[in-house]
Each structure stands twice: as C-alpha cells, then as structure tokens.
Amino acid sequence: MNAFFVKGYTVDALAMILLCIAVWVLITRARAGMKIPAINKIAGLEALDEAVGRATEMGRPVHTTHGLGGVSDAETFAFWGVLGHVANMCAKYDCRLINTCRSYLVMTVNTEIIKQSYLEAGRPDAFNPDDVRYLSPSQFGYTTAVVGIFAREKPAANIMVGYFYAEALTLAEVGSQVGAVQISGTTSTAQLPFFVVACDYTLIGEEIYAASAYISKNPVLVGSLVAEDWYKILIIAAVLVGTVIANVIGPKDKNWLAEFLKK
Amino acid sequence: MRKELPLIITLIGGLLAMVGKWTVWGDHIKLLTYTDQFDTLVGVMAMMVGAINLTRIHGLNVQRRRSGYAFSIVLLVAMWAYFVLGVIEGYQGKNFRWIYNNLYRNMDATMFSMLCFYIASAAYRAFRIRTREATVLLIAAALVMLGKAPLGETIWAKFGDASNWIMRIPNTASMRGIAIGAYLGGFVTALRILLGIERAHLGGMGGSVQ
Structure with a gap:
C-alpha cells in the first residue's frame, strides 16, 4: 500500500475512501426513495x-x-x-x-x-x-x-x-x-x-x-449528512479503543492503533 | 452546459489535489506545485476585480454626491496613490514602507485593541446570571480569570491548578469534539462538491438541489 500512497497519508486516503463508500450508500438509498433518517431541528x-x-x-x-x-x-x-x-x-x-x-x-x-x-x-x-x-x-x-x-x-x-x-x-x-x-x-x-x-x-x-x-430538504444531501454521523460513531469508537489501549492494556509506546494511524 | 462545466472543472481540480497530495506519483512530479501556481495566478489576476468594485461603488458615491462622499474621495485617492507609489518605488521603497509602518499598522492595531472593550461588554452580557448554564459559565470564567491573574494565586494557591484543569480537560475536550465534527463536516462537504451534489456555489436556490 505504501508503494502507492505517500508515507503518512495512507490512513488519510483509506479514511476518505471509506467515507466515500458511506456517502455513496446513503445517496443510493436516497435516490432509490428508501427511508433516510431525519436530521434534528437547527x-x-x-x-x-x-x-x-x-x-x-x-x-x-x-x-x-x-x-x-x-x-x-x-x-x-x-x-x-x-x-x-x-x-x-x-x-x-x-x-x-x-x-x-x-x-x-x-x-x-x-x-x-x-x-x-x-x-x-x-x-x-x-x-x-x-x-x-x-x-x-x-x-x-x-x-x-x-x-x-x-x-x-x-x-x-x-x-x-x-x-x-x-x-x-x-x-x-x-x-x-x-x-x-x-x-x-x-x-x-x-x-x-x-x-x-x-x-x-x-x-x-x-x-x-x-x-x-x-x-x-433534498434527501440526497441529507443522506450525506447521515453518512457523516455514521463516520462520527466510527471515530468515537476509535477514540475509545485508543484510550483503552493507551491506559489499560499496554504501554504508550506500543499503542498499535496510534502507530497504524501514523501510516 | 452553464452548470455542467464548473462541475467538471471542480471534479478535475479536486482529483488533481488528492492525487498530488496522497499518491507517490503525484508527490514525485510535484503536481501540487503546478496547481498552487495556477491558484496564485488566478488570485492575482482577480485582484483587479476587487479594485474595480471599490472604484465603481465609491466613484458613484462621489458622482452622485451621496452622504459621506468625502470619505469615498479619501479612499479612492489613498488606494490608487498607494498603488502608483508601489509601482514606482517597489514594496521595499522608503515612502511606501513609511506609509505602511506609520499609518496602516497603527490604524490596524487601533482596531485590534478595541477588542478589549468589546470583550468587556460581551462578558457582561454572558455573565448575567439568568439560567443554570450562565451560572456554570460565570463560575468557570471566574475560576480561570483568578487562576491566570497574579491576584488569584495570592488569595488561594490552588486557583492556578483549578484554572489549568478547566482549560486542559473540559475545555480541550469540548473544543476537540467540535473540531472533529467540523473536520468531518468539511470532508463531507468537499465530497458533495466533488460529486456535484452540492451546487450552492453555482447560485440560487436551485444550486443545492439535484
């Protein structure tokens, strides 16, 4: 993978691709007329x-x-x-x-x-x-x-x-x-x-x-917001896992999640 | 085609930026250097648009003798005279620098320094105890101020620690939460623009509707 992506940007690129997939799924659902979760009142x-x-x-x-x-x-x-x-x-x-x-x-x-x-x-x-x-x-x-x-x-x-x-x-x-x-x-x-x-x-x-x-109120645009919320849940999960690894499981210098995110 | 062409240009520009930033090939041929140079070139060319807009609006003020048109004369003379001086002397010219250091910088600093008065008036409104949230805000702000001011630590030595804790833990946590959301929002907005779903920049109410 590092032969293709610049060192330090591999995870960035993969994260972007993952987000693209999430947005694409939600947009496809919206276009197909399937139900999209409503967004809160702002x-x-x-x-x-x-x-x-x-x-x-x-x-x-x-x-x-x-x-x-x-x-x-x-x-x-x-x-x-x-x-x-x-x-x-x-x-x-x-x-x-x-x-x-x-x-x-x-x-x-x-x-x-x-x-x-x-x-x-x-x-x-x-x-x-x-x-x-x-x-x-x-x-x-x-x-x-x-x-x-x-x-x-x-x-x-x-x-x-x-x-x-x-x-x-x-x-x-x-x-x-x-x-x-x-x-x-x-x-x-x-x-x-x-x-x-x-x-x-x-x-x-x-x-x-x-x-x-x-x-x-365009469902396609609303769908992209829902994908963003999905992604936020993923980030919160990563933060929680990272916190547990750093503080409970192992020493800080062997935090595999932190090392992976630096790739 | 009026709507499609900008979308195609946006998509190509976005893909070039991603390839230039992330891929080994893009990094090797210094792709971003070319796009940055193009960006700078467009920016410099568009600078005259701003100058023309200012000249048109203030020129009309003078021509129609609108209220306060004398200020428009001052603006037009200052802008174009400084421009001509810059062309003649260059940006390191003695008179050009004198005007910058002795007029512009002082006026700039004056506006910046007015912020302290606005902070006082905004703080007065924020700290009026009307709700539970305002009370929490008042207590937290009072602790931080006492911790940062020398007087606070004279009264109680722990004010500094309390202040640092508020800034380091709850403040940083909430700021990071907002920042993560904002980055993600920016990310998704960029994606919507690249895919041509977000069209607000193309104008009108129909801009954002696919």
Whole structure:
C-alpha cells in the first residue's frame, strides 16, 4: 500500500475512501426513495426566515458575511448555501441585502449567487450589484469598513457564517449595538464563544455544513449528512479503543492503533 | 452546459489535489506545485476585480454626491496613490514602507485593541446570571480569570491548578469534539462538491438541489 500512497497519508486516503463508500450508500438509498433518517431541528437555520422577515417589516437591510475565509475554504461553501436562501427570501420580500467581502474572489461568486437568486425569485431588476461590496483584504481594514456600514445602514439582521478570526467579536458586538438579529456560525473554536455570547443564534461547528441540506430538504444531501454521523460513531469508537489501549492494556509506546494511524 | 462545466472543472481540480497530495506519483512530479501556481495566478489576476468594485461603488458615491462622499474621495485617492507609489518605488521603497509602518499598522492595531472593550461588554452580557448554564459559565470564567491573574494565586494557591484543569480537560475536550465534527463536516462537504451534489456555489436556490 505504501508503494502507492505517500508515507503518512495512507490512513488519510483509506479514511476518505471509506467515507466515500458511506456517502455513496446513503445517496443510493436516497435516490432509490428508501427511508433516510431525519436530521434534528437547527434553531439558527430556522431563524433565517424570521430574521429576513423582521428586516422587511422594519424597512432595514440584511447584512451577510462569510468572514475571512477564502474561495477554497469549506466554510465559504457552507456560507454560499445560506446566502442563496437568504438572497431568495430578500428578493421575494423586497428587502435590501448587503453582502460584504474580504476576498475579491468570493465577491465574484457571491455576486453570481445573489443575482441568480433574484432571477429565480422573478425579480432580477431588484438586484443591486453595488450592495455586494469588496471592502479590504486587510483583516481590520475589513472590520472597520463593516463597522462603518453597520453604523450608517443599521441592518436589522446580521448573518455571519464562515471562518472568522479576531474580527468576530467586533462584528457581533457592533451588530448587537445597532439592534440587529444576529445569526452566526463558524468552525473556529477560538471564535465560537464570542459568537455564542454576542449573537441570538449560533451554528456550532459542523452545523454550518448542514445548511444547504437542511434548507433544501433534498434527501440526497441529507443522506450525506447521515453518512457523516455514521463516520462520527466510527471515530468515537476509535477514540475509545485508543484510550483503552493507551491506559489499560499496554504501554504508550506500543499503542498499535496510534502507530497504524501514523501510516 | 452553464452548470455542467464548473462541475467538471471542480471534479478535475479536486482529483488533481488528492492525487498530488496522497499518491507517490503525484508527490514525485510535484503536481501540487503546478496547481498552487495556477491558484496564485488566478488570485492575482482577480485582484483587479476587487479594485474595480471599490472604484465603481465609491466613484458613484462621489458622482452622485451621496452622504459621506468625502470619505469615498479619501479612499479612492489613498488606494490608487498607494498603488502608483508601489509601482514606482517597489514594496521595499522608503515612502511606501513609511506609509505602511506609520499609518496602516497603527490604524490596524487601533482596531485590534478595541477588542478589549468589546470583550468587556460581551462578558457582561454572558455573565448575567439568568439560567443554570450562565451560572456554570460565570463560575468557570471566574475560576480561570483568578487562576491566570497574579491576584488569584495570592488569595488561594490552588486557583492556578483549578484554572489549568478547566482549560486542559473540559475545555480541550469540548473544543476537540467540535473540531472533529467540523473536520468531518468539511470532508463531507468537499465530497458533495466533488460529486456535484452540492451546487450552492453555482447560485440560487436551485444550486443545492439535484
């Protein structure tokens, strides 16, 4: 096996193949119309409609951001699942949507997503390209610009889903000060506590990846989430076995599971 | 074809990355070096898109005399003048570096330092005892703060140990739990994108529906 895979990546590759098989099984079941386990209610995603509705009633805009993630980050893809839904609702309710970006590449994708959503809602004329704003590649340059937009435009809803760094708390606190309903979500464990205390709803870790499946209710996408849960059970089992081997059965330097995982 | 072509490009790109990272052959021919160079090239070419977006929005602000248009003038002058200066002097130029070190860095640090005030206001809201969870949060935070501050160990020598235990055991365990879930979620999302099931990035509500 090591003749094919780079040393240190054999288990990674095998784990990926195993996950592929699990996802394929669940997708096949979903396509065949077989029963797929339901996913739990996610309060943060349920609140998206409420947030856009509130902004519409107040006549104030909705602000969305994906944080500092780049175009190739998985978190940014999770954000796009949310953005399409929010943009569609904004188009239907005639609510202004402001999207701010720190990455010019993400900005171009965001523009297309929002434009397409307005088109699907039957209101292509309502799309304003000036509301999809590239602000600055600098972390705090971007933060300052968003704070300025919050102070001037006073959004009634602030949706922050993606990867965030130190700017997370500043954005969330200023959003709270202008009275916006705030829905946040990130996989950054360092920023999650800030979001939890400053926002009304927080999607914790993997919940952001469930967004497009949850919103679309597409059984094929839901099936992939179930496969993820199966895999999580496998990882928990591996952690338990590793703990037992390390602490009960043998000395730490002869932990065969740890050695296998390093291959 | 408008939807299919991006999916095919995504699949090829994803497979190239996997082969380059994991297989001996991919590693040998340094496949990832080529894809990384391509990535950098696309990124640099797209940089002008950002500059054009800023110029268009702020140019319109100035043209239509919208409220606060003076700030738009400042932004446009600063951005393009700094760009021209960089082209003339290079990024190690004396004036270019002076502006960076004496203006940009200070403004950046100012915004960063404001975080301490936001931490205080967020902590005030979080620590108001309204629920059982908030009480647990308050007690844990108080113990960690007392353990980290010199005053805490003066009051009781064990505050440091208590603080370290909270950070090392329950905090690390919960963070790792979240991280494992997040990695798996990212993994499955990547797979969905590669297989063309996840299409949110292609736009609209229909993007994620197969």
